[in-house]
Amino acid sequence: MSHPHTHSVLNDSNYPQVIPHPQFKAVDSIYENRLRQFTDTGGQYSNLNLPKFYNRKRLRLGGSQTGITLRQWDAPGLTKPLFKDVMEKRDEFRSIDVDKPIVFGPKWSSHWFEVLIRLDKNWFDAVSIDKRECLTFLWDAGCEALLFGVDGCPLQGLTGNGERTECELPLDWFKESKGSDVMTCKFYIECGCNSIFGGGGDNYDLRVCELAQYNAQAKALFYDFWVLSDAARENGPPQKHKAREICNRIMDTFDSKDAKSIDKCRRIAAEFLGTDVDSEKVFEKSKLNKFNAVYAIGNCHIDTAWLWDFATSKTKIARSWSTQLRLIEKYPEYVFVASAAQHFKWLIEYYPELYEKVKEAATNGRFIPLGGSWVENDTNLPSGEGLVRQFLLGQRYFQHLFGSKSDIFWLPDSFGYSSQIPQICRLCEIPKFLTQKLSWNNINTFPQNSFNWVGIDNSQVMVHMPPDNTYTADANYGDVKRSVHNHKNLYNDQKGMLLYGKGDGGGGPTPAMVEKLRRCRGFADNAGGEFPQVTMGPTVTDFFNDLSNDTENGKKLPSWRGELYLEYHRGTYTTQAKVKNYMRTVELLMHNVELFASFASVVHKDYKYPLSQIERLWQNICLCQFHDVLPGSCINKVYGEDVWPMLAKVQENEEKLLAEALSQFGISNFKDEAHKHLIRLSSLPWKKSSIELVNNLPNFLISRAQKVAENDYLIQFYGSTLMKPLSTRIKYPSIIYKCEDGLYCMENSKLKALIDSDGLIVKLYDLVNERQLINNTIMKGGNQYVMFSDTPLNFPAWDTELYSLNKFRYIKKSTKCKIKLSGPLVSSLEIEHRLSENSKIRTVISLSGINDLSEASMVKFKCDVKWNEDYEFLKVQFPVNISADFASYETQFGITKRPTHFNTSWDVAKFECCMHKFVDFSDYNYGVSIINNNKYGGSVHGNIMTLSLLRAPKYPDEKADIGHHLFEYAILPHSGPLSATTVRAGWEFNERMPSELFASAEKKNELFALDSLVTISGDEGIILSNVKRGEDDDDVNYKDGLISSLPKKYVGSQTLVLRVYESLGGTSKATITIGTDVKKVVKTNLLEEEKEDVEMSSPGRFTFELRAFEIATFKVVLK
Secondary structure (H helix, E strand, O other): OOOOOHHHHHOOOOOOOOOOOOOOOOOHHHHHHOHHHHOOOOOOOHHHOHHHHOEEEEEEEEOOOOEEEEEEEEOOOOOOOOHHHHHOOHHHOEEOOOOOOOEEOOOOOEEEEEEEEEEEHHHHHHHHHOOOOOEEEEEEOOOEEEEEOOOOOEEEEEOEOOEOOEEEOOHHHOEEOOOOOEEEEEEEEEEEOOEOOEOOOOOEEOOEEEEEEEOHHHHHHHHHHHHHHHHHHOOOOOHHHHHHHHHHHHHHHOOOOOOOHHHHHHHHHHHHHOOOOOOHHHHOOOOOOOOOEEEEEEEOOEOOOOOOOHHHHHHHHHHHHHHHHHHHHHOOOOOEEEOOHHHHHHHHHHOHHHHHHHHHHHHOOOEEEOOOOOOOEOOOOOOHHHHHHHHHHHHHHHHHHHOOOOOEEEOOOOOOEOOOHHHHHHOOOOOEEEOOHHHHOOOOOOOOOEEEEEOOOOOEEEEEOOOOOOOOEOOOHHHHHHHHHOOOOOOOOOEEEEEEOEOEEOOEOOHHHHHHHHHHHHHHHHHOOOOOEEEOOOOHHHHHHHHHHHOOOOOOOOEEEOOEOOOOOHHHHOOOHHHHHHHHHHHHHHHHHHHHHHHHHHHOOOOOOOHHHHHHHHHHHHHOOEOOOOOOOOOHHHHHHHHHHHHHHHHHHHHHHHHHHHHOOOEEOOOEOOEOEEEEEOOOOOOEEEEEEEEOOOHHHHOOOEEEEOOEEEEEEEEOOEEEEOOOOOOEOOEEEEOOOOOEEEEOOOEEEEEOOOOOEEEEEEOOOOEEOEOOOOOOOEOEEEEEEOOOOOOOOOOOOHHHHHOEEEOOOEEEEEEEEEOOOEEEEEEEEEOOOOOEEEEEEEEEOEOOOOOOOOEEEEEEEEEOOOOEEEEEEEEEOOOOOEEEEEEOOEEEEEEOOOOOHHHHHOOOEEOOOEEEEEOOOEEEEEEEOOOOEEEEEOOEEEEEEEEOOOOOOOOOOOEEEEEEEEEEEEEOOOOHHHHHHHHHHHOOOOOOEEEOHHHHHHHHHOOOOEEEEEOOOEEEEEEEEOOOEOOOOOOOOOOOOOOOOEOOOEEEEEEEEEOOOOOEEEEEEEOOOEEEEEEEOOOOOEEEEEOOOEOOEEEEEEOOOOEEEEEEEEO
16 A cells, blocks of 8 residues: 655655765764763863853952952951941941952851952943843852842842852943942941851851853853753663754853853753743743643742850841842742741841842732741640640741631651641641651651641641652752652642751842743743643642642542651650650640639739740740751750740749749749648649648647658658648558568559669559559569660761661669658658669659559659760650550640550661650550650560660760750559550649649638639549640730731730640540639630531530540630
């Protein structure tokens, strides 16, 4: 069968009959390797290729009529003065001899330079006429810097060390000098003596200070060639070969003697990139293919502290965000996102002029605040209320500044994500979540990128983890490709997000990144194939909205239930024990302050609830929950100069506020003529007994107390909020004695512990339930201290590795063992151990008497440690006679269950886990809980329960954890599975209330009222976790409050905000009774925004039901 058109092709007159010369087949590897020569700035051919045409002109330091001169001023010490303060010192600026090295320091100091440029007017006029050209200032002092105009507004940040060393100067900064052909430009540069990633050395030197005029077309060709050569090097698609051919043709066309050849080269590049890559039009040329799309989001991750302190972060924010405003001006399609309300607060305080520009850009939809939280916080370690306040502060502040809240929780770099985050997010009006940190897993590959994350209460958020597996992409060809090709949920959706921009130490996107993305889009539109279409302009919200629309509101997306456990950085549950102890303390103290200040403001109308003070304290608490601060991965400077003093001051102010609130009820910390009656207050809403150490015990109670030392007595208290000393003897006293076999026996009719002279509990009997709890077949006994070698593969402060479990030594022989207390209220045994030549631990093991065999009874351990180790990990272990596949670890407002076996690699990965106040290991009819007062790491594997105590990493803080440590833990046996017994015991063990208070007889009735102001009854698994005043009340003290523009909704009324949660994992009911007149009750979200009215069953009383692990907030409006 003939083909009619075949002969015409073969006889085409353009096809020669005789070959003029032979043509060889290009050798792929040679033609590909050649490409590097074309843009190589330091190679032997740089003068023969494109770098020759990068610069048109340069102006350097020195010169007589034209040139650059500098004057310098050094800030005293390590201070970081503001521009306005520096300008008052202008007379102190000194001239610099440019013929000598310009060196300054030390590390963390601040130095200011006045820069004066004198430029030939003809040069300036030529640049002014050609809109493609610009005047670029180059500065590289090897450290971070910020360029200011003479008006004091920051223009742009500079990074140093060859990275971001250029700044395009506004032409209107140049002024004509009278009577000369010279244009002058003056501005200021603040140099901070630190690199982008920390302190660096103590001396910095100015390496580059120049003014340049670049060849705009040469730079554009550079970007063309960058993307095309990347495409030419990739494996697989046929477009690679065409890209390589185009690149070689560009190199063949380029003539180092003819600048006009650049235009010819660009026309060749346009064959694959199109003609619109020099403008935003490239993103408008064709409709975005939603089946192969990449949404490019400019961002700048600034660690609020890490290898630098808070003060340095404030300057990083100004450097980074001013730089992004320049990009917004230059590129109409560019959109930038920024998180952390704290960063905006700092910007307003220290750089108000810059904030006004940020606000304008935000109004125009180009600079987008998001995230909803106060900082990019850790989610493993903060308490439930701590996480709530992150959003309460953050969302309200964003609404105050910008008129709207964030709908996205933005947390790309935290070290794992709590199983309650989905519910907390949804209750803060946040349905979307972004991270990428699980791409760091070092055992298993997380199988999702776009999915629904379901919390332990069944709440869900829509999640995207950018498939490029970074939040600091350089926006290269490969980044765009991976953003779809690496996507693990392409069956469900075919779009990915690309987060690009310099980060961690700040910086953000560069002009080169935007230029590359323009060309990547041009390549996709013109070359076709599998390469994704990238778009700029749509926001993060736009991406999630498109994802939702294309998956039927997320119904087509797979789900992941429970925590997002990071298989990495497990050491952060333990590192820097001091900051973790502070955090547990200040969170619990704030609970007490808010409770009693709320009560005082309701009972005493002349007392103003100190809302502004409480708000400021929460800001500092939330600041210290940043994801490198609380986990313990910062330098020593952060802890020693910022965090520990800050949290110590928070604690001091909390104690002061608590004392002021209690004084309204005639309660004092000190005994005097007006305050004679010994009491104790509880901040927990259930009746309980406690044994406390007190001084100045009334004579009539001495016979019922246990003397500890001169004027020091142990005494029983009993009650709910108001606890009184019991004047009766304890029913089941605690006793201790030494047995014939050398063991110490400690018992109280419910528990009996046999302890050897090395402090090991060799037997622990539940006398009521007839259970022996210590499994002696595994190890000799419980409370076994173990030192593990702790040398991780990477990141010492962050990581502890699986193989560390294989290399350990037991701490065996004690150096001291003696009976300390002999009952009847408390009996105790004191033991000392040498952990090494440099470290020792003193442990007091105690058992209290009880009044009822149904009461919880536990063996307590109080530890005093002198710690000075290198790469060691101290843990304590208890082998128990329990067998179950899962253990229960307390998390925020609930429980996370984790395997006790190593069946799969996913189980193995959880060899170290996070907990809060307890971990519980139970079978069907019995269990054991380990409760702690300031620890967060541990594990349960096989029959061994382990609590992690102290680490000794040497980077980034070589002094991490060295020093003195106090901590307590307890072992609580219980009948039945995990119950409210353990949950309540965890709260009681951690209660931070004064052990003794003294009341005035004149206010006796008001004291009794404390017991009835807010009470809860019903299922014991429902916990009333917080009582506070409403954020929108008008009768509170809100002087100098942060969020002043939000309206006060309750004028003339008081509101109490009550937070409850179901703690055990089952549907439950409870009733709350308010002991004063109530107008109405409203259920709210965590932001205290009203959602639905709650019916009262009788005046001041309402009943509610919670699903498993549900968090609920009720606003009680008082009459």
